[in-house]
Amino acid sequence: MTKRGLNEKEAAEYLGMAVNSLRQARCQTSRDEGKRLSPPFCKINRKIVYLRDDLDRFLEEHRVA
Numbered sequence: 001m002t003k004r005g006l007n008e009k010e011a012a013e014y015l016g017m018a019v020n021s022l023r024q025a026r027c028q029t030s031r032d033e034g035k036r037l038s039p040p041f042c043k044i045n046r047k048i049v050y051l052r053d054d055l056d057r058f059l060e061e062h063r064v065a
Contacts, residue, residue, distance in 0.1 A: 004052055005042070011050035015039075015059065036061075 003010075012019040025038035026048070039058035042049045 002052075005049040006052060006055070008048050008050070011039070011055060014050075014052075014055055 006014060008022060009019055012022045015022065022038060026041060028037050039050055040054045042051065
């Protein structure tokens, strides 16, 4: 069975970026409403979870053809 939700470290690895870069983008996005600098995430209590589908969509949206 494949995990649907990835933690911060797994999501950063999936995207090929550093955990700190992903964290920074998430914090910047919350300050600048309307600008999506990071993929959508779920916050469950204090835990951040990224859905695999959202990560794939985020990659497609930032693809340069």
